[in-house]
Amino acid sequence: MKSIPFFAGLGLTAFLSSCSVYHSAPIDLNAEEASWKEASRVDTHISVTRNQARQIGLVMNPDLNKARLKLASSNEAAKQSGWWNDPSFSWDIEQVLQENTLNMSGSLGFTIPVTGLPALEKKVAEQYKEADFWTLRQAELDFLSSLDQAWSKLAVTQRRKAVIRERLDAVRQENGVIEKLIGAGEVEFSSRQVASQRMNDAIRELQTVTETELEQKMELVRLMGLHPSAARKLGFLTGQGFQLPAAVPAPGPAALASAPKIKAQLATYATTETLFKTEIRRQYPELELGPSFTRDDGEKEVGGEIGFNLPLWNRNRKAIAEARGTRNLSRQETIQLWKTELFNARQLDVSQQMVLRHCRTELQRMESFASSVRTMEKLHGIGEASLLELAENRHQLMKAVWLSWTIWTSCWPFRPSCATSPTPTFNPNKNLHHFNEHETSLFFHYPGPGSRFQPQSRTRRAAGTYGTQTRGRHRLHGGPRP
Numbered sequence: 001m002k003s004i005p006f007f008a009g010l011g012l013t014a015f016l017s018s019c020s021v022y023h024s025a026p027i028d029l030n031a032e033e034a035s036w037k038e039a040s041r042v043d044t045h046i047s048v049t050r051n052q053a054r055q056i057g058l059v060m061n062p063d064l065n066k067a068r069l070k071l072a073s074s075n076e077a078a079k080q081s082g083w084w085n086d087p088s089f090s091w092d093i094e095q096v097l098q099e100n101t102l103n104m105s106g107s108l109g110f111t112i113p114v115t116g117l118p119a120l121e122k123k124v125a126e127q128y129k130e131a132d133f134w135t136l137r138q139a140e141l142d143f144l145s146s147l148d149q150a151w152s153k154l155a156v157t158q159r160r161k162a163v164i165r166e167r168l169d170a171v172r173q174e175n176g177v178i179e180k181l182i183g184a185g186e187v188e189f190s191s192r193q194v195a196s197q198r199m200n201d202a203i204r205e206l207q208t209v210t211e212t213e214l215e216q217k218m219e220l221v222r223l224m225g226l227h228p229s230a231a232r233k234l235g236f237l238t239g240q241g242f243q244l245p246a247a248v249p250a251p252g253p254a255a256l257a258s259a260p261k262i263k264a265q266l267a268t269y270a271t272t273e274t275l276f277k278t279e280i281r282r283q284y285p286e287l288e289l290g291p292s293f294t295r296d297d298g299e300k301e302v303g304g305e306i307g308f309n310l311p312l313w314n315r316n317r318k319a320i321a322e323a324r325g326t327r328n329l330s331r332q333e334t335i336q337l338w339k340t341e342l343f344n345a346r347q348l349d350v351s352q353q354m355v356l357r358h359c360r361t362e363l364q365r366m367e368s369f370a371s372s373v374r375t376m377e378k379l380h381g382i383g384e385a386s387l388l389e390l391a392e393n394r395h396q397l398m399k400a401v402w403l404s405w406t407i408w409t410s411c412w413p414f415r416p417s418c419a420t421s422p423t424p425t426f427n428p429n430k431n432l433h434h435f436n437e438h439e440t441s442l443f444f445h446y447p448g449p450g451s452r453f454q455p456q457s458r459t460r461r462a463a464g465t466y467g468t469q470t471r472g473r474h475r476l477h478g479g480p481r482p
Contacts, residue, residue: 033227040227047235050151053224057147060225064143067136074129082122085111087290096297107292107305115281120274127271134264141260147223154216155238161209167398168202174391175199194388198395250348256341269334272327279323283316285309362400369397 040060048056058064088109093102175195182192221231256262285308294301376393379385 037227037229040230042230042233045233045235047237049237050148053151053220053236054144054147056226057143057224058140061143061223062225064136064139065225067132067139071129071132071136074125074132078122078125078129081125082118084113084118087111101297103296105292105294105296107290109288109290109305112287112289114287115284117278117281117286120278120281124271124274124278127267127274131264131267131271134260134267137260138264143223147220150216150219150223151236151238154213154220154236157209157213157216158238161206161213163398163401164202164206164209167394168199168206170394171195171199171202171391174387177387195391198391248348248352250345252345253342256338256345259341262338262341265334265337269327269330272323272330276320276323276327279316279319282319283311285311366397366400369393369400373397 089106090109091104091106093104095102179192217231217234217236218228220236221228221234226234251259287306287308289304289306292303292305294303373390373393376385376390380387380390
């Protein structure tokens, strides 16, 4: 019997060796900044398309990566949940003072989860994972919408900047002609002040639009998750038409029910339901049993122990009340979110029709100014209109064009806050319970520390199990590759 403590200690050591070990993870902000800068490095002046900017942002955007880390964490928690409580072991040794005798006793206790708590804890963890899954999905849709809107604004700004430069060159030529006419005494001297004012206005507008362009470029760089230094050599191919977008059909209740935002909230509510059920179960006792050994005055006894708590006073009342309140609050939040999104969907038809009418009116106004300019140019050619009148009509046309483009940006995109349109790189029918930490909804692999930006993406087709996979690669440095 003297060897029992030895073997007990040996077994305890073996158990402890299989436990997780703590590893510190200090934050070196200087090293993080250097790694970020290196990963975002652009070796030469290159320009990216909107689709390329989307792919870069889907990999590098910090908010998306935060959501992916949260999903990976909840997935790991789901895999490690549902275990029984560890058994308990005790060993007592007593020395009889009057005699040279050692009395020993030991017991091994197991908690039998007759209330089914491990299964409920597993279900809660899976529901948390599902909520994080759909939260990531919604974050991706929000990111794509934000980037597309920022891209559209930059396209208008760059187009406006080009028009201002053209108009500035035209104003300089007009002012030169006006100066000659003033010198010849054919126009009044006050015309110089008008011409000079238009010149100054065009210069100020060019400065303003240049500053706006820089701000919008930096916003795109931020959305893409790149280091600010990347903006110096990174350009954006924003060439696109400015036709009015078509009206987007408002999603109905069935479409909204499949929206990621609603699915995430429903999964959160399901979690509170399960937690409430768990706290209800906790008021009932769990069964504790196990073998025991006793050695007293040389007599050895082997037996067993059984025990359970008596739910007389506590009965987990406080935790049950809190869980019930949390469930009721989550229920109200879920219903309110559904009502809000349904209202937004109904309002979509009204708002987009109003904006489109406004856009059409401004386009007609722009066409009217353009027709007036063409007429004035003909009259000026035959001497029936002055250069000042022609210049004023051109100035009004330019303002109409700018206003039309500004309104155009408000026309895109027409969508409720709860987007439902799928993205090409995402499969919403993926089996959520087969998610693992090496996968994201976009299946991206991230560059390691110190490596340049070179993400690899994988898209998979799911039909119960994953089928074939396609791979694509995109790089910033050295120019884009198809």
